[in-house]
Amino acid sequence: MAEKRDVVIIGAGPVGFLAALGLARQGIDVTLIDQEAGIVSSPRAAVYHPTTLGILDRLGVADDCIDIGLYCRGLAMRYPEVGDVIFFDYEKAALPGQKYNFNLHLGQHELAAVVARHLARLPHTRVLWRHRLGSLEQRDGHVLLGVETPQGQEEISARWVIGADGARSTTRHLLGMDFEGFTWPERFVATNVQVDLSAIGYADTNMVVDPVNWAVIARLNRGTLWRLTYGEDGRLDETTMWERIPGHYRAFIPPDLPYQIRQAAPYRVHERCAPRFRAGRVLLAGDAAHACNPCGGLGLTTGIMDANALYQLLGAVIHGHLGEEALDHYAAERRRIFLEITSPSAQHFKKLLSQPDPTLRAQQREAMRKSMEDPSTAQMSAVISRRIVGDPMPVGAEAAL
Numbered sequence: 001m002a003e004k005r006d007v008v009i010i011g012a013g014p015v016g017f018l019a020a021l022g023l024a025r026q027g028i029d030v031t032l033i034d035q036e037a038g039i040v041s042s043p044r045a046a047v048y049h050p051t052t053l054g055i056l057d058r059l060g061v062a063d064d065c066i067d068i069g070l071y072c073r074g075l076a077m078r079y080p081e082v083g084d085v086i087f088f089d090y091e092k093a094a095l096p097g098q099k100y101n102f103n104l105h106l107g108q109h110e111l112a113a114v115v116a117r118h119l120a121r122l123p124h125t126r127v128l129w130r131h132r133l134g135s136l137e138q139r140d141g142h143v144l145l146g147v148e149t150p151q152g153q154e155e156i157s158a159r160w161v162i163g164a165d166g167a168r169s170t171t172r173h174l175l176g177m178d179f180e181g182f183t184w185p186e187r188f189v190a191t192n193v194q195v196d197l198s199a200i201g202y203a204d205t206n207m208v209v210d211p212v213n214w215a216v217i218a219r220l221n222r223g224t225l226w227r228l229t230y231g232e233d234g235r236l237d238e239t240t241m242w243e244r245i246p247g248h249y250r251a252f253i254p255p256d257l258p259y260q261i262r263q264a265a266p267y268r269v270h271e272r273c274a275p276r277f278r279a280g281r282v283l284l285a286g287d288a289a290h291a292c293n294p295c296g297g298l299g300l301t302t303g304i305m306d307a308n309a310l311y312q313l314l315g316a317v318i319h320g321h322l323g324e325e326a327l328d329h330y331a332a333e334r335r336r337i338f339l340e341i342t343s344p345s346a347q348h349f350k351k352l353l354s355q356p357d358p359t360l361r362a363q364q365r366e367a368m369r370k371s372m373e374d375p376s377t378a379q380m381s382a383v384i385s386r387r388i389v390g391d392p393m394p395v396g397a398e399a400a401l
């Protein structure tokens, strides 16, 4: 006999954890399963915009994140070919009604760990590590999941399932859905490096614009740990990636500044989206539903806003305040947001960083200087993040709640 749960979430990444917390805070029984032995700590998302912090605040986890993260108050656009740097101060660009006027830098595994601690304090919640989704069958009124565990194959029956199992989502695959879009030809290399870049004038976030040596460089903590992400030819041998790192670093770190590489990981980066975010009682969220390149820090941002919409709507459906059609709103609105806002913006940032045409590069630099002078457009990613929130509720739904 399969055990019966209200909601099973596949994937204990940041999106799965946040959706679980939002549901558990409404008294809903939630089980989170993940194939790994614990939270994955590879170098990935690290930047949270003011709107994202607002969502974390409503879930009661923002203060704990702010306690351990880095307040980032400024961005520098760097143009090494002409020795130009355009600085911008986020405090001057606070948007109306915005509680936070800084970006927070924090590894996504640290965010997941904070949320995990909050989740553990709530009743009717379970996180099952080393549990891999293997099969999924939609039945009348529930979903039967086949899960591979250290004790062997188990079955779990759930009224609702959330697939938050990342870009290679097994859930999406088992639903027979494609992941439509394209893959960037470059390999992105994300490195965490101990080095004092503040001492040589780097801002807490830097975008280095160059057709070859483009990079996103962000300080990760209050010490000297930095994220340096650059691109390399995707045809080069991935197994020798580590040997090439010092050569790439020469474009960003002067030879007399000591550094120690802490972590490095190669990524193939996509602009892809599932054709639907809902199939019956199964919903997709985060990278399982959509993937974009990380320039601009919009991937997890969009995933967190998926979780924000989903826990509210699914909670209202489970408690009988809204009909199941509210979940169609979730699916359509979040897909629209990704296709109309997230992915085009992320592609814009990527092309801006590595613009090959010198005339266009110069024009874009001047346009950037102008936009940096205008507080309403200056905090570009924060402005875009606001739009990524979308309409979490269908029209009139609030009245039913």
Ligand SMILES: Cc1cc2nc3c(=O)[nH]c(=O)nc-3n(C[C@H](O)[C@H](O)[C@H](O)COP(=O)(O)OP(=O)(O)OC[C@H]3O[C@@H](n4cnc5c(N)ncnc54)[C@H](O)[C@@H]3O)c2cc1C
Residues within 6 Å of the ligand: 010, 011, 012, 013, 014, 015, 016, 033, 034, 035, 036, 040, 043, 044, 045, 046, 047, 048, 108, 131, 132, 133, 134, 164, 165, 166, 167, 168, 169, 170, 171, 188, 189, 190, 229, 267, 285, 286, 287, 288, 294, 296, 297, 298, 299, 300, 301, 302, 303
């Ligand atoms: C270099 C880099 C930098 C980035 N920087 C940013 C940034 O600054 N800001 C931003 O917003 N985004 C950024 N992103 C994107 C961000 O990392 C992703 O959007 C984010 O990880 C998505 O979270 P998720 O919870 O949806 O999926 P994931 O974090 O991928 O978690 C999925 C989980 O599902 C589990 N899983 C997978 N298959 C199964 C299965 N069959 N059964 C059980 N469990 C399973 C996995 O073990 C994993 O724990 C960056 C990405 C990269 C590569």
